[in-house]
Amino acid sequence: MIVQVRRTFKNSGRGDATCGGCAGEGSDGEVSDGGTKRPVTPAADRCERWRGVRAALGLPTARAVARQGASGGVDNHDHIVLVGNRPGYYTPPENASSIADVQETVAARAKAIPRGAWVTTIGGFHRNQLFPRGQNPRLPTLAELDMAAPDHPVYISESFMGPSATNSLGKGFFERQTPPVPVGEDGSIATGSQSTGRATLALRQTQLTFEQRKRGAIDAMTYGLDLGITTHLDQGDAI
Numbered sequence: 428m429i430v431q432v433r434r435t436f437k438n439s440g441r442g443d444a445t446c447g448g449c450a451g452e453g454s455d456g457e458v459s460d461g462g463t464k465r466p467v468t469p470a471a472d473r474c475e476r477w478r479g480v481r482a483a484l485g486l487p488t489a490r491a492v493a494r495q496g497a498s499g500g501v502d503n504h505d506h507i508v509l510v511g512n513r514p515g516y517y518t519p520p521e522n523a524s525s526i527a528d529v530q531e532t533v534a535a536r537a538k539a540i541p542r543g544a545w546v547t548t549i550g551g552f553h554r555n556q557l558f559p560r561g562q563n564p565r566l567p568t569l570a571e572l573d574m575a576a577p578d579h580p581v582y583i584s585e586s587f588m589g590p591s592a593t594n595s596l597g598k599g600f601f602e603r604q605t606p607p608v609p610v611g612e613d614g615s616i617a618t619g620s621q622s623t624g625r626a627t628l629a630l631r632q633t634q635l636t637f638e639q640r641k642r643g644a645i646d647a648m649t650y651g652l653d654l655g656i657t658t659h660l661d662q663g664d665a666i
Contacts, residue, residue, distance in 0.1 A: 501658040502651060509664040511644030514627075514634035515545030515582065521552050529557065529567050529583070530575035537576040545597075545634055546576055548583045549627060554590075566592040569614025582630060584616075589623025591616035604629050 510517055518536040520529045536546050554564040572581045572594035580596035592614045593601065601608035601616070608616065608626045616622050651659060 500655040502656045503660045504662050505659050506664055507644055507647045507659050507661050510647040511640045513547060513549055513643055514630035515547035516540045517643060518546050519548050519551040523557060525557055526567050526571055530571060533575040533581055537579045542578050544579060546579050546581045550586050553585060569594050572614060584623055584627060589616060589618035591623045591626060601626055
């Protein structure tokens with residue numbers, strides 16, 4: 428059973444990539460935790476409610492706390508450097524509870540970055556969270572990702588080894604590799620080192636410079652800062 432514990436602390440993915448201070452109970456619908464279902468609040472309402480609580484209590488924003496040199500929240504297990512090493516503009520759909528949510532998250536990210544830049548997700552979510560129990564879970568299709576970001580290549584991988592999905596621009600990129608990375612007509616990329624593994628490697632080899640790594644790490648710290656996190660204990664990783 429998959430329990431999306433981190434949804435409790437992350438933002439909705441709606442709007443821009445660093446939705447300010449959203450923290451609530453999870454995504455729309457239900458979250459299964461130990462076999463017990465509990466209702467959760469729609470993401471937009473959750474964000475607004477949290478902002479209202481902070482304002483009512485007179486709490487400063489995380490940015491204001493940081494400017495004053497004070498300590499905010501502490502995340503004692505995260506991977507800032509690892510996120511900085513993700514190729515493209517890392518955009519995890521960790522709060523998505525449907526394909527439409529993923530499309531909305533991707534579209535919002537695409538609007539905020541240069542035309543033609545990669546929108547990427549590598550890990551941090553599972554396709555099971557996108558469908559109610561009893562339905563067959565899947566990743567977004569090529570057509571669905573094209574609708575969300577027609578002017579940006581998109582790569583969504585459930586883990587380092589997949590499975591993965593891409594849109595038309597991404598499919599063209601992967602099929603130009605030598606040898607080509609196999610991509611299905613629906614944009615699917617299979618699990619394994621010769622499919623998703625090679626797709627991720629191709630992106631790392633072409634999309635990661637020192638400046639891009641710095642930008643990715645700063646994006647991750649900004650994301651945390653908007654949630655009130657001012658101290659990170661990075662746990663490292665190999666990729």
